[in-house]
Amino acid sequence: MTFATCVNVSCLRCSAWEHLEDCSLALPYLVTGRWLVSSAQDVRSDAGVVVAGQRVLDVGTTARLSASYPDLEVxxxxxxxxxxxxxxxxHHCYGVPLANHGTADDFLEPWMFANLGHRSLPQEMATAFSAAQMIRSGVTAVVDMCSAGDSAESLERSVGAKASAYRKVGMRAAIAPGERWxxxxxxxxxxxxxxxxxLPAELRRRFLNVQSRRRRLSPDDYVATIERLAAEYDGDSLVSVWYGPTAPHWTLDDTLRRIAAVSLQSGVRVQTHALESYYESLESxxxxxxxxxxxxxxxGLxxxxxxxxxxxxTPQEDMERIALSGAQICCNPSSNLRLRSGISPASQFKDYGIPMALGMDGTSLADDDDMFAEMRLMLNLARSPDQRAPYLTPGDVFEAATQSGAKVLGMExxxxxLEPGAYADIVVIxxxxxxxxxxxxxxxPLSLILAKATARDVRHVVVDGEFRLRDGVVLGLDVDKLHDEMSEAMNESDGRQEERAVAAELRPHLLKWYAKREVELAATHQDGCRIYDSNVSRMAS
Structure with missing residues (x-):
């Protein structure tokens, strides 16, 4: 008998938990609370869930569940x-928080070059650190966009290292490597x-020298390797592999077309950055x-x-196009503030019925990967001073962090x-x-939780029916030991002083370039340029 058959036909009709033995489910337990948020649309008082194996077996009042399953651990x-x-x-797993590198928040375009000066950290170590932070804030699944590396072999090693880290912590992860070609x-x-x-001749020479050290695998190797890895990980209970082309403006059209063909044939999912920054929108x-x-x-993507x-x-005229396509949008409020990208039109996405998920992008406001803080920020940024304007409710934001995120994963x-038959991915605060x-x-209850709860309030986290965090302690990883190992690895890593110096010298030239481009593109982007045109001519001169 399969589990689905068991849930739908047999177990939910039983009042005694002994019948679970017929379903080959071991060690069931009961999770209860003053409040149970089954979904953004279903909030109950004095209720809980019964977990059996990897799944939720039953949902109901604490009184009924306690009477029906009297011998379960509570x-x-x-x-x-x-x-x-x-x-x-x-998300991106940077490992050591960006502030600890001394990297200041900035416009996205110069900020990306500043990251070249970061000391490197082994992939598994960086991913484990980020995963531990996430699970301590109640995140049980993540889409991790990362670098594809310089060869098919390095790509395969990177995915393997990340998969190992996520399995140790016990999180679900979609690993989506990408590259800029x-x-x-x-x-x-x-x-x-x-x-x-x-650029001044000497800066140009030094910049090109830095750029030459960064090797990239070919688009052909990228498409073929991701297709193979996605097939290898297909059916894995925790880890999947996706295409993560970094952004359309950094990816060849032919590569995107081939990714679309593989996705259509095999069902492998795709995530990409798009229309993130103001200057990107001008060049779009x-x-x-x-x-x-x-x-x-x-x-075809x-x-x-x-x-x-x-x-x-996102242009207004494209919102209906996205809604009709069934594509999803991932909002990243902290990142967009820190990198001066703007505020997402999330309430308009809602009006168009676009599935709208939430991500922390590796750049939460306090570099702490606190999903409660990210939800709170998303809610408050979507409140216009115009009472006629659309806005988000606490339920909308909670749905973005749960159900809509599940839709991004293809696991809605x-x-x-939390309902019978769903995976037992549970947070107890x-x-x-x-x-x-x-x-x-x-x-x-939902408004209160979004207003006040923080990652520090997370007591237990369950993924696939197994405890991954208990009483605030990550079970699959010695976090203190990991921190010591990270510190040692960073101290031994190359300081990349030349990269840092080049990035700092390059910054004013980049800003001047984009100011100049803003003037040149004003004719075709009049509405956007009008917002910022008071200083554009001075900056471009």
Missing amino acids: IGGEDAAVLPGFVNAH KNRVVLSEGKEQQFLSM LGPNGHGVLQDLEAL LGPRLSLAHMVW AEVGR DINHVTRPWLDPDVD
């Missing part, structure tokens, strides 16, 4: 709330040589006059297996909610902090 209690695990739908210096199509000619019209969404549609990270500068029937010193008896 987790949680009156001072707890029970939530579905969060999905961090777009064009427009690597400036976003302006076909204008890299023009930009380089503007291709030689054919089409915007990036039109191009993705023409290439815009569809339900595609998720688009950021989309801060199995994660992101201590609500003493959020309820003290007094609580109105009519308070809305």
